[in-house]
Amino acid sequence: MQGNTACAEGALAAGCRFFGGYPITPSTEIAETMARKLPKAGGVFISMEDELASIAAVIGAAWTGARAMTATSGPGFSLMMENIGYAVMTETPCVIVNIQRGGPSTGQPTRAAQGDMLQCRFGSHGDYSTIALTPNSVQEMFDLTVKAFDLADRFRVPTFLMADEIVGHMRERVTIPDAVEAERPRPLADGSLPFEAGDDGIPGFAPFGSGRSVHVTGLTHDERGYPDTTDPEAHDRLVRRLVAKVESARRDIADYEVVNPDAETVFVTYGPPSRTVEQVMRDHPDDSIGHLRLRVVWPFPEFALQEFSNAKTFLMPELNMGQMVREVQRHVDQPVISIPKIGGELHTPAELVQTLEAHR
């Protein structure tokens, strides 16, 4: 199965019943699969007039309690930024798939990149925090799409599947479970206000039509959902909670693989570059080479780096000019070497070996 198809199958298995999208290479197979299968599953597929409308419709559908998603690539992702901030502010659970391609601008529509990794964290205005998952296989296109819906619902935050043209168009064998258990948002308790959070910082959810007359606004609002745009304390309380509900759960959300924790030279990867590192490690079995592979990049699991207690150097191959490497550098004292590659192709094993030899 193709990665993009596996993503759509994962969404369907997770109970996604609304897809709003706009065609864009290299993500189109996701929309095409949803267009074919969603109506038969009792869901709604709608091709919107642009990506601003796509994410808007997804947020509207999510407020009726439906699991909702969209899929896009760089230019469409850029267009979605304002409403992604709206989803953050209104605590709307939804899933946004970005099959990354080379940018900036129209760039390389048919070539892979990991150039939107900071955009998915910081691209909308204001302070906030979200969750981003990074699959490296067709199986993970399925599994992490399912997981994205669970995280979006649990934390009431837009959640990103930050894939790319390589995993999107790669074909591999996939195991699809008979049934997937969905973790839906906690319902709004009787007597609780619509944006009154519990200890975990997450309010209960009362979708439209459930009789709670919820007012949803992107303005700074109080626990009732009513605008309160000038009180510094109201804004401070709301925005700090929106950030903390995700950041304070970093260990809970974290998902990563550790290979050779005693290693002195450690590759840190996410997405397809991890496949090249795996090849290098197969070709050069050596306990002094380690590998940390992140399946969740945001919120960033800085504690995962501490698992390599003997690390002297971290090496970070990315399909960009060095984006997540800044986050790694921020959290460790050891040298962190960026191995950037742009243009649309993966690093070759030889390229990684060359850098490895130069730094050990």
Added chain:
Amino acid sequence: MIAPDWFRDDRLPHIYCTGCGNGTIINCTLAAVEEMGWKRDETVFVSGIGCSSRAPGYILTDSLHTTHGRALAFATGVKMARPDLHVVVFTGDGDLAAIGGNHFIHACRRNVDMTVICMNNHIYGMTGGQGSPTTPPGAISTTTPYGMSEPAFDLAELAVAAGANYVARWTSYHVKELTKAVAAGLQTPGLAFIEARTQCPTNYGRHNKLRTVPAMIEHLRSHAMLVAKYNRLCAEGKPVPDGTFTVGDLVRRNRPAMGVRP
């Protein structure tokens, strides 16, 4: 007050200026909604950004106050996912015709089953009175200090051309007619678009020799002409006074619609 059960009385005082026409349009809308016998729990109000779009925040239903221009796209998601809910959208001329123009024509084309009420005050009121796509030629605003040099959009004609099933235009003077038009819209399967021209004394009137609210409302009344009369004058080749706009039903039809209540 009309339909007191539908107001969030804990939101008072509201933000509207003295003499603003938006309250009249909200009242007309709620009177029509109440006439339909809709339940509060089955009704959702959606809006974008601007003075018009603050209206849902005063109404005691589920309500979605969204981003600038995108109300119809959000509303499409709500209605398509839950066709059993009634969806009413409040928008303004800047929200609908400028930043949201693309969503406007596509919502009309899809004919999604919802009612869209545009409070057209011919100005960006919330931001302090800048010229909008419906600011009349020659009118003074903070960004057209020498008079508006662009032609204005006719929102109702745009909705007709784009395919909405029901299109009407009235003003804040025509309270009974406007209420009836909204009710007709609520009953129409498919997209109903009602343009409600209204006065903005704070940011439009005082720059355009309409210094009092009665003067503004009189200006709306005296420039409104029934569609039938307008068509007759045109057919007879008779002149239509400058600044005239049509009021009444512009179209009622039964094109295929989406998201109709089962």
